[in-house]
Amino acid sequence: MNTDLKFYYALFLQRLPVMAVIFAVFTALGIALALTLPPRYRAEAILVVEGSKIPVDLRAFEDETEATEQLQIMEKQLMTRSNLIDLxxxxxxxxxxxxxxxxxxxxxxxxxxxxxxxxxxDRATIMTVSFLSGDAKTSADVVNDFVTIVLKADAETRIAGSGDTLEFFDQQVQRYSGDLSRQSEKIVAYKEANKDALPEEQTYRLSQQTSLQDRLNLADRDLASLRDQRARLLAVGEASGVPTVNMTPDQQQLSDLENELNAALAIYSETNPKVTILQARIASIKRRMMRSGTTPSTDAEGSPTSVASTMLDLQLAEIDSRIDYLEKEKVRTEADMQKLRVAIERTPSVAIGLQALESEYASLQIQMNQAVAARAAARQGVEIESAAKGQRISVLEQATQPSAPNSPNRKLVAGGGVFVGTALAAAFFGLGELLNRTIRRPIDLSRALGVQPLVTIPFLEEETARRRRRILKTVFTIAMLIAVPAALWAVHTFYLPLDLLIEDLMARVGL
Incomplete structure (x- = not known):
């Protein structure tokens, strides 16, 4: 174990110059970056979605989009190409x-x-807008412009939304008003076309039908009575031997007019127009009869008729006149009853058609009333949005010019250089040992050949080989001193500034 420690210690001392160069290069590079990286200023503003200040029952058509959705829309509007280039x-x-x-x-x-x-x-919806710039004033100005864009877009969206709603319901009211007018005209035209069979007059028609039926029955009874009376008069005249004279049409008409004149004089004075007309017609008929040689009081042989015969003829003429009148009245009554019967039979179908028209009118009226109420609520929504009393975005904290840079973190950059230099130096030592498979110790020989050597003779390096090895180390060290700064410069220039790259890496690791 002691032998291994001595070996690695000797190896460490052997590689220490290169490791020191690596450590020094990256430490110096980190310190240089910390001192030379340009400052970055970060300004931020805080926006909040304020709830409506109007009671709930008055917010019928207030344009109240979900707060999160509203801010997401605003974020997309801020990040549009035109906005960013303009700013x-x-x-x-x-x-x-x-x-x-x-x-x-x-x-x-x-x-x-x-x-x-x-x-x-149960939390407020907040948007934080920040901008990073090398100039403190620029960062604050850009953020404030972002805020202005958001507030302007919010106001335009709210007012335009409520205005569109009002315009829509204005159009609805106008459309329903026109539909109601046209439907009303249809109802009036339908009633005019079916005025004799309208359902609201059905009771009157039924009572009139009953009255006409009673009148018809009375006329039948009167006709039967008059015909019976005429038959009795004829029978009495024949039994008493009173001849009946067949009167000419002029005589019959003269008798009728005289009877009518007598009836009129019982009611009107002689100066009444009706009496005057009857007298004129009687005089005209008498003149015509005088010209034709016919007299009211002569029979077929020219002898005067008896008083009894004249009275009988007058009674018969009066009965015939009444019979003729009743028969005509009966015909008129039957015609009226037929019209009433047709109208009564048509009334149900007319009522169904009228009910359909009126039902459609009532439906349109309900829709019209709803549209009018909605338009009033929409107009109230426009007033609410114009007064900025509805849901809106407001500035909670305005962006101010930062007094100190937000980045780079110079201590962190310098410390990062020291850490990277140390890590690379350690990596150089470790990888060099792992990748070196040469036999340098007796134990390496035993592991390679599987035998225990009796004695070992160390490798005696020639001066030329030693010089070559030193040259390679020097070249490697110089290459490292050039390549590493060049690589960092290339990343900073062509890919991403190192301060932003470091911030991104820190954000990814959660620092």
């Missing part, structure tokens, strides 16, 4: 860097910008 150009974020394409600008802006959302049950 980079406005604040000259990359003024010292040349040859950057728009794609490079967008990629770098997204790397330098950090947006963090914090939400949870």
């Amino acid at each position: 980079a150009n406005r604040h000259r974020v990359f003024a010292g860097e040349v040859g950057m394409t728009p794609d490079d600008v967008v990629e770098r802006m997204r790397e330098l910008t950090d947006i963090e959302l914090v939400s949870g049950r």
Whole structure:
């Protein structure tokens, strides 16, 4: 065991110069990076989603998107290509860097910008926006512009959303109003086309039908009575020997008009227009009869008729006139009853059609009332959003110009250089021993050949070989001194600045 320790100690002393070079290179590189890396300033602002200040029962159409969803939408809007390029150009974020394409600008802006959302049950929804820049003022200005974009977009979204809702319900109200007007016109036209069979007048038609039926029955009874009376008069006249004279049409008409005139004079005065007309017609008929040689009181042979015969003829004429009137009245009554019967039979179908139209009108009226109420609520939502009393995003903490750089952590960078140098030096020693399979000790010979040697003679190295070995060590050391800084410079220049790379590595390991 002591022999092994002495061996490794001697080996350590042998390789110590190279290990010291490796350690010194990386330690110096770490210290140099810590001293030369440009400072990075980080400004941040905190936004919070405030709940609505309006009572729940008044928020019918307030545009109240889920808070987390709202902030996620805002995050996507902030990270759009146009926004990032505009902010980079406005604040000259990359003024010292040349040859950057728009794609490079967008990629770098997204790397330098950090947006963090914090939400949870029974917790406020918070957005933290931060930006990393080599200039303190630039970092604060960029973050404040981000905040301005968020607040402006939030206000526009809320007002536009409630305005769109109001416009929609305005259109709904106008559409339902037009539908109601057209439906009302349909109902009026339908009622006009079926005015004789409307259901609301069915009771009146039934009572009128009963009245007409009673009138028809009465007319039948009166006709039967008059026909019976006429038959009796004829029978009495024949039995008494009173001849019946067949009156001419003019005589019959004259008799009817005289009877009508007598009835009118019993009611009206002689100056009444109706009486005057009847007298004129009677005079006209008499003149016509005088011209034709016919007299009201002559029989077929020209002798005067008896008083009894005249009275009989007058009674018969009156009965015939009443019979004719009742028959005409019966015809009119039957026609009216037929119209009523048709109207009564049509009423159920008319009622069904009218009910369908009125039901559609009532449905439209309900929708109209709902649309009007919704429009009022939407208008209230517009007023709420305009007054900024609804759910909105507000600034909890404005971004201020940082007084000290946020990165790099110079102590950490220097310590990292020391750690890397130590680790690489130890790796050089360990790997060199693991990869070296040459026989340098008696125990190595025993392990390789499986025999116990009696005596061992050490390897005597020639001066030329020793010189070659020293040259190789020197070349390797110089190569390491050149290659390692060159590799770090290439990473810093062509891939990612070392401070950002270190931050990314620290974030990945959770430091």
